[in-house]
Amino acid sequence: MPRIPRSKLARIAAIIVLTVAITALVIGLGSRKNLQPKHYVQLILDGFRGGSIYALMALGYVTVYTVTGIINFAQGEFVMLGALISISVYNMPLPLPPAARLVVAVGSSILLTTLIGIIVERVAIYPARLSPTVTLIIITIGVTITLRASALLIWGADPYVLPAFSTLVLEDHIFRFGGVTLQAQSLWIWGTLAVVLVLLYVFLEHTITGKALRACAVNRRAAQLVGINPSRMSMLSFGLAAALGAIGGIVMGPVTRPIYDMGLMLGLRGFVAAILGGLVSAPGAVVGGLLLGVVENIAAGVTNPTYKSVVAFVIMIGILLLRPQGIIGRGETGGEQ
């Protein structure tokens, strides 16, 4: 029987003790607010819904970071653009039935946002690719400010809404079982996440460009040596990240009221999810997103809901300090490229 080295055993024991302690604390706090089991289920369900959006964004961060080593602050803005563009296209007086209009809206929004992502990469990111990390971070911040201000001018400051996919009307179909409510849109969100993962898997594993992208992610210089053009890969990674962001924005359109400045806090949450997953692996990003959504929601439920974003950032700093390679991944500690 392979002897598990003592240090690994100790670490597993520590993790078990930690999880038991946390669950006890959660139940304890929850009972003070006499939360019934059905409330915990509701918190977890809604946590998964929010977590799926974080997961899609985390995938965007991972794609850009692994290929170019850049943390793209503007990832949140791609979500906003995806949502608002799809709503504008949907509200266009096209002679089509609502269902068809929705499909056109979704398609054109993903295309347009991907295009914007590529333009951003060509104009702002690629010219400065050799600059130090500080400069690149500030450039992505400049891009964020520009995109958000343009959205303010195009769509103004009022919230918009996309009809729920299943009912094509503002009010979504709600499933109720045992005191727990589940919106049909949540199913659309989880379904979309699953489809995106499958498509991403197929693209990365079974297409030449996909493999090239992965090669770039593993070792940029080696990829260059075998003839992969880093400029094309960088452009592709931003386009893919923009598409992922747009999809996230579209499916959450009916659930939240997209507005021009929704990108900031969402972007930060997506980043925390990416860090949880180790910032280098796609499965890590998805698990990180879902986990963040659930943990954040439960923590808010049992303590004071206003501490929700504090919880997210405390988790981030905790992960950065204790396990920079995240819960799943084995990445490095984000050193200078």
Add this chain to the structure above:
Amino acid sequence: MPAPLLEVIKLRKEFGGLMAVYDVDFAVESGEILAIIGPNGAGKTTVFNLISGMLPPTAGDIRFDGRLLNGLAPHAITGLGLARTFQNVQLFGKMTTLENVMVGCHSKTHYGLFAAALRLPSARAEEARVREQAMERLARVGLEEKADENALSLPFGQQRLLEVARALAAEPRLLLLDEPGSGLNRAEKEELEQLVRTIRDDGVTVLLVEHDMQFVMSIADRIIVLEYGQKIAEGTPVQIQSDTRVIAAYLGEG
């Protein structure tokens, strides 16, 4: 026999199953020039990194002047008088040649932040002393006219000399030179040999790693030979030249 300046006892370093350095023992007497040679990958630079605190040893002790170095951070070890240079030159890019050497004096200067912020006389005096010492170190390696130039604008040979000057600025009692000769032409190597000798004559013990046999034979008092992380021979250059195991290791028949 006075106690050796540096003692390495049963030194071992494991990188995930690979034994880079395995039970290496050797000592460096004060005032001598000791060389460590061996084919590439023999663990020469790893031993250097273990001694200078860059890497924590898996097992074994390193004693400098009787003090245990295990676990000390590189800057603490430099403070004790053990300075080093690097195989691939590590200079401070956006700083001038003189400033690079002045950083070397860091462990020898003590004026605090408060004195520096207010440019108190004590700070200004010590600062002047540091500048003067650094200029003198530059003169030792013949680079005083290049004082104002950016360190990276110097030709490669002079960059190596600058690194030596910076190491000397810490007034070390033991100087570790990591492949000082690599990348130098014939004339530069002779100049380096001269420099190492004058350093030794100033009372600084020298431990150098080198794979250029010819250079080592002419400069070293004693030689240690490593192969696959193990010490296979130790002795004077003459003994080493005739040692069968060393020849086999180098010529690859072993």
Add this chain to the structure above:
Amino acid sequence: MKTNRMSLVLALLMVAGMVLAGCAQAPPATEAPPATYKIGFNSSATGTYATLGLPEAKTAEMIQEQINAAGGVVGPDGKKHEVEIIIYDDENEADKTVSNVTRLILEDEVIVVVSTTGSGTSIAEIPVCQENQTACISMASAKPVTSDSESGTEHKWMFKTPQTNGHAGAWQAAYLSAIGISKVCILHTDDGYGTDCLANFKAQAEAAGLEVVYEAGYAKTDTEFSAQMAGVEASGCEAVEIGSTPPVASLAAIAVRTAMPDMPITLGHGVCNQPFIDTAGAAAEGTVFPCGKVTVIDEVADDDPQKPVLEQYIADYTEFTDGESISTFGGHAWDAVMMAVEALSAVEDGASLEEQRAAVRDYLETKIVEWPGISGLFTFSASDHNGLGKDSLLFVKVVDGKGVAFPESEW
């Protein structure tokens, strides 16, 4: 080192450039016609409170046009004085609010200031108005904007036109106790306005004998409320009071309706505009909230002294903004600016700026009695710089996507 010296030279050039640019402008020639009265206006036309601040700014621009068309305002000297309303935007940032108000008072030398949209930012401007002894009329409803919490007295130079959250709390408490509710939950935004709603709704509820069993806040940008809903359900409260402005107020209402379909929902007067109902959709049905009369004009009795003023404002605003929806926040701005314009009549032409500002302040504090405005009948006094009572609000219920009067008789 060389870059250092060069950067010094360039730096000095920039400063000199800045200085010369200023001198190039010729000093304004002194003009003979009667002095122009200047009113300062600052709202959050962009940023997080844009849905409130933009209609306010548009109302100010509308009034400017109306005054220009009328050729100005008749001063105490009988002559017509032009009125200039200088409009700034503070993007709901406290720093910009203080900068804008300071600039209006010290640089533009306005006689009276109307500023600003948010409660937090309005509180930040208090020291500027007090120290520079210039009347500032705020369009925010939080109590600390006009009343000094320590001494309980009103800030001498601070006024505000919106109905307070205390009035809104009183209406909600009266309605809930009337329909037999005893346990209440309060949800609120995590900002100056939201926390003021919480304090006032809670005080009024407890005064009316209701028990507040659960309170929870959320950020203006939040879209997920399941943590709050779990708390509401677990607390066993029988009704939910929401203290927020759109769009987050609508999302909160939707969340309550989704989790607890038949839970009664009451809100503060901050949601008193069409965007709240449009965004909330079906979730708004059946919700009740006190409302400024301007958004439910056809529910206002004909003999109500405010009716003519309300109808005039609605007609002018709709025409000026070619059909944008009427908002109660625009009404707060109209009241403030029109009061300021009326107070100008107390300004002596020859008097110094300080005297003119004091005259306007005194006029506001003493002469505004039973003053028919959009937000209600104003009666300012030394102890009340808000001048409105509970009756300035009309209780409204949303039926078929429209706010319909819901007087006590129908409870």
Add this chain to the structure above:
Amino acid sequence: MKNVRAHANTIGVITLSVVILVLGAIDLFRPGGLRFSDLTGRVVTTDTMIRIGILTIVVVGLNLLMGYAGQISLGQAGFYALGAYASAILTTLSTRHGILVGVADQWWWPWLAIVIGMGFTGGFAYLVGRPIFRLKGNYLAMATLGMGIIIYILAGQFPEITGGYDGLTGIPRLHIGTFKLWPMQRYYFLVWGAAIAVIVLALNIVNSRTGRAWRAVHSSEIAAGASGVDIERSKLRALVISAVFASLAGSLYAHFQSAVSPNPFSFRASVQLVVMAAVGGLASIWGAPFGVAFVFVVRDLLRSRLEDVLHVRGSGYELIVYGVILVLIMIFLPEGLTAGGAKLLRKRWRSAAAGDP
């Protein structure tokens, strides 16, 4: 050679002081009814100059931390907030809670509060810095970002202590004995006096042993360690100094605005501070005042000009232009406006000179 740079810096300090004195005097004594803002076409007023002075202090700290020591901080507004809240809480103790009534109303108490604030913020930075500096590059940026946002959110809670979202008001104006450092024209001299003092201190530190150690750590940590520099302590020292400077600026802001709320210390504020440092030139202490001035003037100029030219609701267009300028500067002038600009000028002069027959 070295004293030439020290010489250039002393000239710089003297000229900046003279310029500030002259501008301040004009504003204080109003020769011929001239107002300070007339000098700059009504774009820069005394209020703006004071805010530029306050933020210069923070940005000089950022220059040391990011430009010289090479450590990224996206949470500097957090330290700025700690200083502001320390002053706000301590100076309103007597009025709000009736604590230390006798002491808190003395003229010297606010000054002591400023020093306490700096001490507290410095200590906090030290405690936060120890774990955080195990991280590098993007991860360090994110950890500091998280810290800044947590401080911002917590400032909005605990109404009893921090006044919640409305914040604290009634912060007294500063006095020296009975001499009141108000109205603004007087406070201007205090703020810019502090700013120039901070610049002098920073220049001295940069040209000292500590400054050299920072630059060494920034270019190669391994070599710095081998040269005897305690890397951990060196980074921590840079963070603590930048936090202490930010705290001083926060206190000056609290006494200028006389009211403090979480609103001006959000993530947006941290980003703007980094932008000001970058535009002025990360590794140039002289860049700080000009990076700050550039951002203020450009935003105000754009807003007023855009409103006149396009008579449109300003801030949307203005933000776009601001964002684009930021990206362009970072791509073409990475060492910032002053240093980069100077280099461009020198190249042009050199090529012009070379061009002559």
